[in-house]
Amino acid sequence: MIETFALLLLCQLAGEVLSHGFGLPMPGPVIGLLILFAGLVIAQNFGKASAVSINDTALGRATQGLLQHLSLLFVPAGVGVIDHLHLLQTYGPVLFLALFVSTALSLAVTALTFTAVKSWRSPRGVS
Structure with a gap:
């Protein structure tokens, strides 16, 4: 699970670097989400991810855990x-x-x- 959170934070960090480095008008976390989405699409298209639902993977379980406690972030x-x-x-x-x-x-x-x-x-x- 730590690897999954590290992946999420790395995608967000990459988004922040791109947003601030290139002066993009889009927030870093949104760019990080797009990077994560692109990585998932590439992994699925090149056979790295099986046909199981994303909820059955470590990424799905970690994000479900985050969503369960989303109210704390408000x-x-x-x-x-x-x-x-x-x-x-x-x-x-x-x-x-x-x-x-x-x-x-x-x-x-x-x-x-x-x-x-x-x-x-x-x-x-x-x-």
């Missing part, structure tokens, strides 16, 4: 919110409005894009 964020509660009281209504409007716009754009692609991909006269 504790520092919660403490930060409580620590800066005065800012939330000051800017809370504006933040709520911004979140509401951006969510509504995102949903609308997604629905319109889906509708446009669906009509573009389907033959004429078929809905």
Whole structure:
């Protein structure tokens, strides 16, 4: 299991190095996740991984263990919110409005894009 956590941390480290080294606008952990995904795809395509589910592997068991305790990772964020509660009281209504409007716009754009692609991909006269 330690090897699996080392693999996860190495992928994250590689992502951080690429993100900061090349000044990429994407966070290092996201790049690390893409590196891990690419490694899994390559391993599966070249026969290094068997046809068993990813959950049956050491990587699957380790990540399931992390996901079971994911709520602990939100504790520092919660403490930060409580620590800066005065800012939330000051800017809370504006933040709520911004979140509401951006969510509504995102949903609308997604629905319109889906509708446009669906009509573009389907033959004429078929809905």
